[in-house]
Amino acid sequence: MKIVIVDCDHEGTGIERGVAEAAGHHLVVASARTEDEVIAAAASAAAIVVQYAPITRRVLESLPELKAIGRYGVGYDTVDVEAVTEHGVALCTVPDYGTEDVSDHALALALSLARGVVRLDAALRRGEHDLAPVKPLHRFSGRVFGVLGLGAIGAATARKAAGLGFSVIGHDPALEPGTTTPAGVPTRTFDELIAEADILSLHVPLNAHTHHLIDTAVLAAMKPTAFLINTCRGAVVDTDAVVQALERGTIAGAGLDVFEQEPLPVDHPLLALPNAVLTPHAAWYSEESYAELKRRVVENVVAVIDGRAPRNMINPEVLGIP
Incomplete structure (x- = not known):
């Protein structure tokens, strides 16, 4: 059957091709x-693999033969999940390929x-040899x-931060504030987390509830000596609000790997701020994570079109999986 990678900015697709052809x-x-x-690229495809394309x-209505969609990565905010499910198409991601890498980068x-x-x-x-600026x-x-969001990546980040000697606290909407996770992370309310953290690391998906979750009000509630870290999704943070907070000293600094506009324009005001540490959506990358992502995204869609359950699936009801 035909599998189409509709878009991919990687250096090559040899790993994906090897998996598909072996099957x-x-x-x-x-x-x-x-x-x-x-629509044009995926005509008659049984499965597609997508990176950023909508x-x-x-x-979905234009691709009646489609059985599976594989998304490079963890998130799937460019995919209409409701429509995918209504059309009986399996949506697969690779949620844990970069757990160690993203948590390493956040740290x-x-x-x-x-x-x-x-x-x-x-x-x-x-x-200059003066310590005064820092x-x-x-x-x-x-x-x-x-740690805001205690899923796989957030939990890994919490574990590593604790290993470095930090006192770690977290918040996750799925967990009761005041409890402790099985890994030993005390949970707080959202407001308590914001107020207490010296470093606030974001590990939440992008959806209607988390879009611009970190806004002017939240930044104002943080300690003026605190640092904001974002390695999840750019739009979880109101970029203009962060720029203003850094300029005004509302917070001490920000470490950002993801942005609302990518690539970040060369004239973006963040680039002029000495208290911002910026990387180009690189947190996911290591040679190991790169190979695993490419292999598993195709393995998932191959499983579906071959009549097997994939390893990772967002809408398992499509295949009758409880």
Whole structure:
């Protein structure tokens, strides 16, 4: 059967092709960005793999032979899940391929801010040896590391932060505030987490409830010495509000790997702020996670079109899976 990668910005798709061909299927690679381009590229496909292209109700209505959709990564905010399910199409993701990598990156951003690494490096390159720009620095054992969202990545981040000596607290809407997770993380209300955290690391999906969850009011409720870390989805944070908070000293700094507009424009005001540490949506990446993502996304759709249950599925009711 025909499997179409409708869009992918990776250097190559050899891993995906190997999985598809080993299962006896034909893989086609396209570069679709719009609904019309997706529809044209995926005509007669039994399955598609998507990175950023929109998968809308109109797309589903135009692809009657489609049985499975594989999404590169954890999130699926560009996919109309209701329409996919109504059309009997299995939606598969790879939710845990980058758990270690994203949590590592969240810690890297947090530590670079907590120890002033980026600002000290820039000053040293200018021939400056003064600690004043990064004072006061504090040892980790006296700081509170707050984790918003205690799913797989949030839990891994909490575990690693605790290993470095931070006092870790968390919030997750699925957990009762005041309880402790099986891994030993004390839970707080959302407001308590915001107020207590010296470092606030975000690990939530992007949906109607979390869009601009971190806004001007939330930033104002944080400690002025606190750092904000975002490695989940750019639109969870109101970017304009973060810029203003950094400019005004409402918070001490931000480590951001994801943005509302990607790639980040070269004239974006964040790039001029010395208290912002920025990376280009790189948290997911390691050689190991890269290979695992590419292999498993195709394995999932191959399983569906071959009549088997995939490893990871958002709408299992489509296949009659409880």
